[in-house]
Amino acid sequence: MTHQLRYISSLVALLALLLLCSCGSSKNQYLKGTPSPQTLSKKLGIKVTKNDYRYLYAEAAEWIGVPHRMGGNTKRGVDCSGFVSIIQKRVYGRKLKRNSADMLKYNCRKIRRGNLEEGDLVFFRTGKGRKKIPNHVGIYLKNGSFVHTSTSRGVMVSSLSEPYYLRSWITGGRIR
Helix, strand or coil: CCHHHHHHHHHHHHHHHHHHCCHHHHHHHHHHHCHHHHHHHHHHCCCCCCCCCCCHHHHHHHHHCCCECCCEECCCCEEEHHHHHHHHHHHHCCCCCCCCCHHHHEEECCCCCHHCCCCEEEECCCCCCCCCCEEEEEEEEEECEEEECCCEEEEEEECCCHHHHHHHEEEEEEEE
């Protein structure tokens, strides 16, 4: 009987140790392989702090400069909805529709520009077409900055206050 009690007691102690080791470390787990806030700030051109969700910024930074390729979804070339889909899947584990109009329609609830939070989507209508149907999407970072794929410069960070994005703005989207 004492042998069984010692075994059970050891098992309970091991389980408690495993629980204690795993609690609180999951957030730090993703930080181990990510660049410092200073490195990310330099790469993205915005100030990244220790309070930001560094995994989002690290994933975005990995794609900076990747060229635009319509229908692409690799680092050899990616379009805006492909880029957003990949980042959302890797960072948040969310599977989104593959084009910007469907992302807004099926995956998001609309939010105002002033209510945007890190990781929200930003939708635009660039060029001609129906004004309320987006054909461009990016991921909001902070302080009016968002990451997206430009046809001329590839994956980059831009500001919502640039005249081009002010004119083509449709809405923000919070993923449901």
